[in-house]
Amino acid sequence: MKILFVTPRFPYPPHRGDTSVPYHRMRLLSQRHEITLLSFYENEDELSDIDGLRSLCRRIETVRLPKWRSYSNMVLMGLLSRMPLQVLYYLSGKFRTRLNELLKDEAFDVIHVFMLRIAPYFFDIPGPKVIDLIDSMQLNFQRRVQLARLPKRLLLQEELRRVSSYERNIGQHFDQLVVVSQKDGAHIPSGRVNVIPLGVDTDIFSPEKDVPQCPVIIFSGNMFYSPNIQAVTWFVESCFPRIQRVLPTVSLLIVGNKPPKTILDLGQKAGITVTGFVASMPDALQRSSVSVTxxxxxSGMQFKILEAMACGLPVVTTTLGLGDIKARPGEEIFVKDSPEEFADAVILLLSTPELVQKIGEKARRFVVQNHSWESAAASVERVYEDVLENKRGRSFETVPRAASPLLIPRVIK
Structure with a gap:
């Protein structure tokens, strides 16, 4: 098959969820199919590793998305449109033009679009189309609104209102939809939602035999992401002092890209280190004793949990963090919601090396058996085959040139 992948962020290197998923889809599907990539990027540094994708793609097309223009779109058009702000952020006449040129030059069997925010470019394009939503933005914003404070809460409520209407209707414009969990799929009213769980590269994320001399707790994730900020702040304020009283030599590593000042300030507290970006997340996990999430x-499925489990680390998470991961609480993972129970689970693990080893081995086995990228790629291929079977004989056409780029994301009523 000839497949056009379209992404809102350049998918290499795969350091975060919205780059890891398209990268690993392409990595495996390129072994049997011909891949063309069309992607936004925000600065030239993002393309410094473009050679890492050339072996996977027959053709790579990129369009720059200047931040100043994106923010202008949100402010100016946000007052006039009911579209989600994240959709307005990705408005680009150049992107529309490049897409039309690609569709004129190439005859694709399937277009595979990633994430809600660039979906409107494809509303008027016929032919087989799949959208990889990854998770439900409606569910994501519902949960974020509950914890937010004024005035941020008002902004999140407005985006929730916009996203809810938009996401409910997205199935009208694509042949098949993909999410990573049943809970996310339940918020998208379409009979064509496919649940394909996240994968982990278990060759890279693997156990390390060297055990830390002192107990080390790790929290990993992109630290500019609001739910991660909320999670680690709650842990530091509500759980870590209790752990320190019992285990004075314990340390906490907060590992992840672009930590804001509120997170950097946590590094001033005793026993806490904020690393920012690290070149190798597996190395950071392998130097730790327990992972907390x-x-x-x-919303969605937590990469950080699966990656830690693949490294043989016991994980302590919440019910919300566990989501649709089918690991067995108390056997392959610990699930605790109150600050006291969460802290006590970490203390128990750090005080019992044989339990750490036992849970870690079971966690690793669970991920190897249930979360391979190879299995996910096979599921994606089945989605393609289903789309092609139902649309046999139909081809892609470009959107009429008269269409204004600013009207791409029309309001869905």
Missing amino acids: PMRSG
């Missing part, structure tokens, strides 16, 4: 908001 105390999510209070967010």
Whole structure:
């Protein structure tokens, strides 16, 4: 098959969820199919590793998305349109033109679009189309609103209102939809939602035999993401002091890209280190004793949990953090919601090396058996086959040139 992948962020290197998913889809599907990539990027640094994708793609097309223009779109058009702000952020006449040129030059069997925010470019394009939503934005914003304070809460409520209407109707414009969990799929009223869980590269994320001399707790994730900020702040304020009283030598590593000042300030507290970006997340996990994922908001499936488990680390998470991961609480993962129970689970693990090893081995086995990227790629291929079977004989056409780029994301009523 000839497949056009379209992404809102350049998908290499795969350091975050919205780049890891398209990268690993392409990595495996390119072994059997011909891949063309069309992607936004915000600065030239993002393209410094473009060679990492050339072996996977027959053709790569990129369009720059200047931040000043994106913010202008949100402010100016946000007052006139009911579209989600994240959709307005990605408005680009150049992107529309490049897409039309690609569709004129190439005859694709399937277009595979990633995430809600660039979906409107494809509303008027016929032919087989799949959208990889990854998670439900409606569910994500519902949870974020519950924890937010004024005035941020008002902004999140407005985006929730916009996203809810938009997401409910997205199935009208695509042949098949993909999400990573049943809970996310339940918020998208379409009979064509496919649940394909996240994968982990278990060759890279693997156990390390060296055990830390002192107990080390790790929280990993992109630290500019609001649910991660909320989670680690809650852990530091509500759980870590209790752990320190019992285990004075314990340390906490907060590992992840672009930590804001509120997170950097946590590094001033005793026993806490904020690393920012690290070149190798597996190395950071392998130097740790226990992983914590105390999510209070967010949606989808937590990469950080699966990556830690693949490294043989015991994980303590919340019910919300566990989501649709089918690991057995108390056997392959610990699930605790109150600050006291969460802290006590971490203390128990750090005080019992044989339990750490036992849970870690079971966690690793669970991920290897249930979360391979190979299995996910096979599921994506089945989605393609279903789309093609139902649309046999139909081809892609470009959107009429008369269409204004600013009208791409029309309001869905």
